[in-house]
Amino acid sequence: MSPHAAALRHATAEALMPDTEDSPLPPHREDARTSSSLAASPPVAETLDSLLDLFTPPAVDRLAWPLADEAGVIVECLRADTLDSEISGNKAWKLRLPLARALSEKRGIISCGGGWSNHLHALAAAGARLGIETHGLVRGHPEAPLTPTLADARDNGMRLSFVSRAEYRQRDQPDFARRHGEGVWIPEGGGCVEGVAGLAPLAQALAEPVPGESVPQLVLLACGSGTTLAGVLSALGERDGLRVIGVPTMNHGDQLYHRVRRLLAESGGSQQKTPEWGLWLGAQAGGFAKAPDWLIQFIQRFEAETGVAVEPVYTAKLFAALAHHLANGLIARGTRIRVLHSGGLQGRRGYPALQAI
Numbered sequence: 001m002s003p004h005a006a007a008l009r010h011a012t013a014e015a016l017m018p019d020t021e022d023s024p025l026p027p028h029r030e031d032a033r034t035s036s037s038l039a040a041s042p043p044v045a046e047t048l049d050s051l052l053d054l055f056t057p058p059a060v061d062r063l064a065w066p067l068a069d070e071a072g073v074i075v076e077c078l079r080a081d082t083l084d085s086e087i088s089g090n091k092a093w094k095l096r097l098p099l100a101r102a103l104s105e106k107r108g109i110i111s112c113g114g115g116w117s118n119h120l121h122a123l124a125a126a127g128a129r130l131g132i133e134t135h136g137l138v139r140g141h142p143e144a145p146l147t148p149t150l151a152d153a154r155d156n157g158m159r160l161s162f163v164s165r166a167e168y169r170q171r172d173q174p175d176f177a178r179r180h181g182e183g184v185w186i187p188e189g190g191g192c193v194e195g196v197a198g199l200a201p202l203a204q205a206l207a208e209p210v211p212g213e214s215v216p217q218l219v220l221l222a223c224g225s226g227t228t229l230a231g232v233l234s235a236l237g238e239r240d241g242l243r244v245i246g247v248p249t250m251n252h253g254d255q256l257y258h259r260v261r262r263l264l265a266e267s268g269g270s271q272q273k274t275p276e277w278g279l280w281l282g283a284q285a286g287g288f289a290k291a292p293d294w295l296i297q298f299i300q301r302f303e304a305e306t307g308v309a310v311e312p313v314y315t316a317k318l319f320a321a322l323a324h325h326l327a328n329g330l331i332a333r334g335t336r337i338r339v340l341h342s343g344g345l346q347g348r349r350g351y352p353a354l355q356a357i
């Protein structure tokens with residue numbers, strides 16, 4: 001990422017601010033299509049796994065965090081951020097089955113996102129390594145300077161087409177992709193049945209005990225489109241003694257209840273069993289990609305204390321929500337928590353107050 005750090009210094013802070021007008025939640029549509037089949041055959045998925053060497057379960061680190069120690073709570077972190085320098089965290093898993101399908105059907109992939117999209121960033125890198133053509137439909141103007149995120153995507157061979165805000169709002173319409181190109185379509189953020197299904201191995205790693213330790217009782221993860229939460233719930237099924245909590249990172253996070261239920265129903269039917277789950281609302285810190293001073297200060301302190309890097313859009317809000325619960329005695333002493341570090345660190349480049357890593 002360092003070549004882009006230089007570019008970052010030359011850009012104005014304003015040009016670098018993430019596009020925060022829209023939340024990552026597409027408009028809610030009961031009749032959404034997303035009946036993309038799960039036809040990706042396991043053998044192709046296996047070939048893919050060996051090609052990318054990405055899908056081995058990430059390490060679990062016990063967090064050395066004074067706040068957790070004082071609360072008598074054990075915080076274990078599943079380090080999906082360490083999986084790969086470009087194909088980060090949960091994105092790799094959500095892309096797994098669409099990539100496998102594109103390989104087997106010998107087609108390219110077309111998807112969409114904003115200027116700082118971790119999803120497009122990861123997709124471009126995966127496509128480059130697998131020889132799959134990728135095409136990103138980006139909300140924004142072609143004349144605007146490319147964000148470092150999009151510059152990386154372009155350097156990885158992604159074709160970029162810019163669409164207006166008005167057009168981008170149509171991204172859930174069946175013909176949105178077809179108007180711009182050909183290829184296996186991945187909805188924004190990988191929010192489709194294949195995205196949900198691809199997360200299964202990551203979900204197992206989230207709930208698995210560290211050898212010699214007891215099983216986690218609480219799983220925490222950050223939510224954008226809610227696909228990761230749906231994937232984890234769907235893969236874990238009914239589990240006594242485990243609660244899974246999603247932390248919405250955008251305004252109107254309560255809409256995620258519907259979205260996650262819809263993804264679950266599309267993936268496994270309405271009778272699908274899940275662990276007990278819920279959302280911690282109120283951690284959005286002003287809205288999607290917003291980073292008030294207190295959040296930047298939280299990041300700096302958290303990183304100094306734990307040695308774990310986070311970014312403002314998702315993972316800092318996740319840990320800040322946990323910090324709030326710990327500091328207020330809202331989690332029983334002795335609880336073992338597993339937190340998904342879903343990566344996304346490339347997005348730090350959008351925040352001049354933070355050092356790019």
Ligand SMILES: *Cc1c(COP(=O)(O)O)cnc(C)c1O
Pocket residue numbers: 089090091118119189222223224225226227228229314315342343344345
């Ligand atoms: C995309 C992303 C999320 C949100 O995942 P969803 O499946 O869209 O809810 C969380 N964390 C990071 C770092 C991400 O890039």
